[in-house]
Amino acid sequence: MTSSDQTEDKVELDPSKVKLTIDGIEVVVNKGELLIEAAAKAGKFVPRFCYHPRMEPVGVCRMCLVEVDSPRGPSLQPSCYVPADNGMVVNTQSEAVKKAQNGVLEYLLINHPLDCPVCDKGGECPLQDQTVAYGPGESRFIEEKRHFAKPIAISQLVELDRERCIQCSRCTRFSEEIAGEAEIDFLGRGDRTEVAIFPSQPFDSYFSGNTVQICPVGALTAKPYRFKSRPWDLEQVESTCTSCSVGCRVAAQSSANQVVRYLGIDVDEINQSWLCDRGRFGFESIYSANRLQAPMMTISGYLQDVSWAQAIEKVAEVFAEHQLKGADKIGIIGGSRLTNESAYAYTKLFKGLIGTDNVDAAPFNLGSINSLYGLKTATINEVAESDLIITIGSNLKETAPILFLRIRDAILKREAKLVEVGPYSTPLSEYATHVNVNFSNFSEVISSLLNGDSGSENKQITLAAELLKSVAQTADANVSVAIVYSSIDANRPLDNLEAALSKLATFFSSVTVRYLPVLSKPNAMGALDMGMYPNLLPGRSVLSSAKLLKEVGWEKLPTKAGVDATNLLEMAAASKLDTLVLIGTDILTDFYDLELAEKAVANVKNLICIDTHINSTNAKATCVLPALYDAERSGSFTNMEGRVSKIASKVTGPSLAVDDWAIAVQIADSMGEDMGFESLEEIQDEISQVAPAYFGFSKGLNALGESGVVVPMGSKPVSIERRPHDPIEVPGIASTNHQGTPLYAGAVIPSEYSDENTFKVGSVSMSNFRLVAEFKEITLEPKSAVSGGTSGDDNNSNSRPADIDRNICEMVVVESLMDDGTLIKSAATLSEIKTDNVAKISPSLANSVGCHAGDSIKLKLGSAEAEFDVVVDSGVAENTVIVKKLDASKVLYGSNGLLVEVKK
Amino acid sequence: MGHLSEEIINKANILLEIYPNKRSALIPLCHLAQGQDGYLTPEAIVEIADLVGVTPAEVRGTASFYDMFHLEPVGKHVVAMCTNIACMLRGADELLEHAQESLDVGIGGTTQDGQFTLEEAECLAGCNNAPCVQVNHRFFGPLDNEGFDRLVEDLRSGKLKDEVPEHGVLNRVDRNYGLKATPDQVQAERDVMESAKKERLAKKSEAN
Ligand code: SF4
Ligand code: SF4
Numbered sequence A: 001m002t003s004s005d006q007t008e009d010k011v012e013l014d015p016s017k018v019k020l021t022i023d024g025i026e027v028v029v030n031k032g033e034l035l036i037e038a039a040a041k042a043g044k045f046v047p048r049f050c051y052h053p054r055m056e057p058v059g060v061c062r063m064c065l066v067e068v069d070s071p072r073g074p075s076l077q078p079s080c081y082v083p084a085d086n087g088m089v090v091n092t093q094s095e096a097v098k099k100a101q102n103g104v105l106e107y108l109l110i111n112h113p114l115d116c117p118v119c120d121k122g123g124e125c126p127l128q129d130q131t132v133a134y135g136p137g138e139s140r141f142i143e144e145k146r147h148f149a150k151p152i153a154i155s156q157l158v159e160l161d162r163e164r165c166i167q168c169s170r171c172t173r174f175s176e177e178i179a180g181e182a183e184i185d186f187l188g189r190g191d192r193t194e195v196a197i198f199p200s201q202p203f204d205s206y207f208s209g210n211t212v213q214i215c216p217v218g219a220l221t222a223k224p225y226r227f228k229s230r231p232w233d234l235e236q237v238e239s240t241c242t243s244c245s246v247g248c249r250v251a252a253q254s255s256a257n258q259v260v261r262y263l264g265i266d267v268d269e270i271n272q273s274w275l276c277d278r279g280r281f282g283f284e285s286i287y288s289a290n291r292l293q294a295p296m297m298t299i300s301g302y303l304q305d306v307s308w309a310q311a312i313e314k315v316a317e318v319f320a321e322h323q324l325k326g327a328d329k330i331g332i333i334g335g336s337r338l339t340n341e342s343a344y345a346y347t348k349l350f351k352g353l354i355g356t357d358n359v360d361a362a363p364f365n366l367g368s369i370n371s372l373y374g375l376k377t378a379t380i381n382e383v384a385e386s387d388l389i390i391t392i393g394s395n396l397k398e399t400a401p402i403l404f405l406r407i408r409d410a411i412l413k414r415e416a417k418l419v420e421v422g423p424y425s426t427p428l429s430e431y432a433t434h435v436n437v438n439f440s441n442f443s444e445v446i447s448s449l450l451n452g453d454s455g456s457e458n459k460q461i462t463l464a465a466e467l468l469k470s471v472a473q474t475a476d477a478n479v480s481v482a483i484v485y486s487s488i489d490a491n492r493p494l495d496n497l498e499a500a501l502s503k504l505a506t507f508f509s510s511v512t513v514r515y516l517p518v519l520s521k522p523n524a525m526g527a528l529d530m531g532m533y534p535n536l537l538p539g540r541s542v543l544s545s546a547k548l549l550k551e552v553g554w555e556k557l558p559t560k561a562g563v564d565a566t567n568l569l570e571m572a573a574a575s576k577l578d579t580l581v582l583i584g585t586d587i588l589t590d591f592y593d594l595e596l597a598e599k600a601v602a603n604v605k606n607l608i609c610i611d612t613h614i615n616s617t618n619a620k621a622t623c624v625l626p627a628l629y630d631a632e633r634s635g636s637f638t639n640m641e642g643r644v645s646k647i648a649s650k651v652t653g654p655s656l657a658v659d660d661w662a663i664a665v666q667i668a669d670s671m672g673e674d675m676g677f678e679s680l681e682e683i684q685d686e687i688s689q690v691a692p693a694y695f696g697f698s699k700g701l702n703a704l705g706e707s708g709v710v711v712p713m714g715s716k717p718v719s720i721e722r723r724p725h726d727p728i729e730v731p732g733i734a735s736t737n738h739q740g741t742p743l744y745a746g747a748v749i750p751s752e753y754s755d756e757n758t759f760k761v762g763s764v765s766m767s768n769f770r771l772v773a774e775f776k777e778i779t780l781e782p783k784s785a786v787s788g789g790t791s792g793d794d795n796n797s798n799s800r801p802a803d804i805d806r807n808i809c810e811m812v813v814v815e816s817l818m819d820d821g822t823l824i825k826s827a828a829t830l831s832e833i834k835t836d837n838v839a840k841i842s843p844s845l846a847n848s849v850g851c852h853a854g855d856s857i858k859l860k861l862g863s864a865e866a867e868f869d870v871v872v873d874s875g876v877a878e879n880t881v882i883v884k885k886l887d888a889s890k891v892l893y894g895s896n897g898l899l900v901e902v903k904k
Numbered sequence B: 001m002g003h004l005s006e007e008i009i010n011k012a013n014i015l016l017e018i019y020p021n022k023r024s025a026l027i028p029l030c031h032l033a034q035g036q037d038g039y040l041t042p043e044a045i046v047e048i049a050d051l052v053g054v055t056p057a058e059v060r061g062t063a064s065f066y067d068m069f070h071l072e073p074v075g076k077h078v079v080a081m082c083t084n085i086a087c088m089l090r091g092a093d094e095l096l097e098h099a100q101e102s103l104d105v106g107i108g109g110t111t112q113d114g115q116f117t118l119e120e121a122e123c124l125a126g127c128n129n130a131p132c133v134q135v136n137h138r139f140f141g142p143l144d145n146e147g148f149d150r151l152v153e154d155l156r157s158g159k160l161k162d163e164v165p166e167h168g169v170l171n172r173v174d175r176n177y178g179l180k181a182t183p184d185q186v187q188a189e190r191d192v193m194e195s196a197k198k199e200r201l202a203k204k205s206e207a208n
């Protein structure tokens, strides 16, 4: 953006720009931009340690001193702290600057141990690099250096070597400013300064790995990477994190064909360089001993390794039978770990070739497809730019950690208002109007929020209602609202969510309102977009609009909608289903109704599992097929916004594991069918042709920039400016700069797929979504479990709490990031982190049970009983108890309903 | 139930009221806590963190910056001996050496009987009485070797117990709990400041 003569006049006019001279080069930058950034625009790199583009500047390391002219002559000033102003004359190369840089580096090295040969940072270390480039070359310091005990563990994940620390305060600032939990801080003064935790409280932040990434020296190291590799041995690709539905952009790095490290990439639209620890360290699960190494079949009662030929033959035989007759007797559950391409391949196999619609990726915590597709989606950036954010349901820190950071940032930096409708207090509650809610009173709460019940006893509702009203009635046309929503309970879709969203949409009809669904599984959006749900077809279309698919071989496509996971399991349990196919889902530990899952597994004739790790369900399978995952496979991923980005493979998997789409192709082949594609590219081409929201997908995909592109793809080219990577911000990542190309927007969507036919929420038409057909509600048999259960013997838990003395409460099960699911359990380091098994209750309930924080209580449901540590939380609704979805609470998940008895 | 006494909690609540940001009360609260235990115990740190709304790591980090706070147990009498220039010129180094010998502790150490912790300090602003020492923040000086021994003897025997409180705190913090303004007065002041600020901003935006 160097200025030229033409721009000069404009500059005079535009008050938001300033013009200054850096090393004789004139640049025009935004007013208030820091000199260090302005210098970058003039092509000058100023060395730095403490400055990080995503954090407030502090100017503590003095590495970035430059000379700035002033009426009193030039003076040295920290370029990371001084904003650019009109007419400034800056020199980044003068003698004085060089001398200062020399001095700062010599000073920093006085106490530095110089153990580069055994330091993980060696080779990608800004201190090394900048010493070579700007340092004195030799030290005059001959005295004894300061010593500290060599690395001390400050958490299960992070080790701290205090001798190497240069006190840049990046880590401590990150913890306080970005993560909002200052578990580390400087201790002491002068040369004794060290980064420290409080002795009894480890650095157990979900975001701790970021401090390791941004530490400019080897002071902070992460256990999973320690001594695993040298930077010059690393290879890397730019890819997408597949641990949750945020879909952060990462650099996946490997050494000797082993993934050793994930780093966050600075993408403005999504993760802005941060990652959560689950996403960062989850890759260790690739190398778990539980990884499936070969196909297996149960032969004479034992699960045994077999050849692929044997396994495929068996599966093909079973599928071929269903294809001939009884396509309704096979059901498929799972799919959110798949790439979009693999999801498409399976959908084609099951819906198009076998002819069943009983496919449910079961990621679904929203209640209805309408509440996903029928609303105008917000991008994460749009949420962050809203004036009012309403979060409904889960604690985002547990379910979508980076979205949590983005919202926290929006509240603190932009003073966005937040109304939080959730079952318990979260770290955002202190900035929010928190309205407590449980599963059964959800509709009531939403109604009183919107009716502005000032008579409500609940003060929070009154406060929130006033806030909502003031926004809804504002005359300011620029006001925008974002609603971030998910179910209240991790186990149960919220049936009345759609109605609530519809009410909200009506309520805010005079301002801009957008919606962001928080899906509970990683590529849930991709799986649904590829049709892995009853009645859905690829590209957000429905069974009745299958014209295009018929042209590419979806011969057997059924016309009647199939049934969802719960109903499939009920059929299986009643021996009405012959074959159950599970794709990456462990229903015996993960399904909300474990009794039902057990019965289903026991009574189904063929249990076919396509999986990555051995688990309690596939251990009982007729046939298990090993698949690739994480950095072993390529394809694309669709996040909660509908943003498609690339997953790139970096390493090869276990020698006998195969990519999912290839498994589908093999099976089809063995059935004597032709899938019509034999490579990823061919699948992508097919998706482009037949999946309306993904028209133009393959062309767009190959041109994807680092931020991906949001579907449905528009017809106009989009160009998003790539932010240059700060060379010391993400060590070693500069090369990923060259991977992306400018964004390419998809092909034009033909007019027959126009805006008219949309998914609808209530009577509000959200027609900005180009969708294909009106979604007709699928009528399912009522599920007794969800409504509270009507089956015989356990009648005490089925009625509303009449008997307060007995403390009958509603149990709400909530997610935790570090749960004990397959990913965490199989990742060596993460699996050691213990999540406390707590039950959160309101102060009044604590009173009536007679317990205090830290006591333990028992929850009783029918004959099942489990013990928890008490946390008293005023953000919990009366007569509600919150437990985490962990093995310890699983005995309570059954078809008996929501009501548990709380006992001391 | 808590670690800090009720009296301290009451004082703390008054202190918390008088600052615009709760965390500004961190340092005075640390003084109060130290007055109770002689040093900042981990339990006290956790409670202070809770009171001012920061993390224990931040309280410990902040306190560690200041020599006046102790994070480890100290003796009943903390003897801070100045070795800065005025005192040094008047024999502070020698006095410090003598103190170490006669108390039989190193700098920073505590005597076996738990009576004395010896510290080296920078200028205590008592240069007129150089070389000077502070015992639990009370001044003594000028001192020679004999004077120092006598002081130690008097402290040991309890002769000075009225002048030098055990685990003494700064008078300033203890006295009237800092500021004397009532919350109402503070609020009134703050309102005045706020409206002045608003006016200023209004003028500024007019000017633009
Ligand atoms: S540990 Fe690293 S990031 Fe933290 S202050 Fe030291 S050098 Fe900076
Ligand atoms: S927030 Fe989600 S996508 Fe981002 S790093 Fe964590 S798990 Fe991965």
Ligand code: FES
Pocket: A047, A048, A049, A050, A051, A058, A059, A060, A061, A062, A063, A064, A065, A078, A079, A080, A081
């Ligand atoms: S002072 Fe500017 S980078 Fe540290």
Ligand code: FES
Pocket: B082, B083, B084, B085, B086, B087, B088, B122, B123, B124, B125, B126, B127, B130, B131, B132
């Ligand atoms: S130099 Fe000792 S008190 Fe000032």
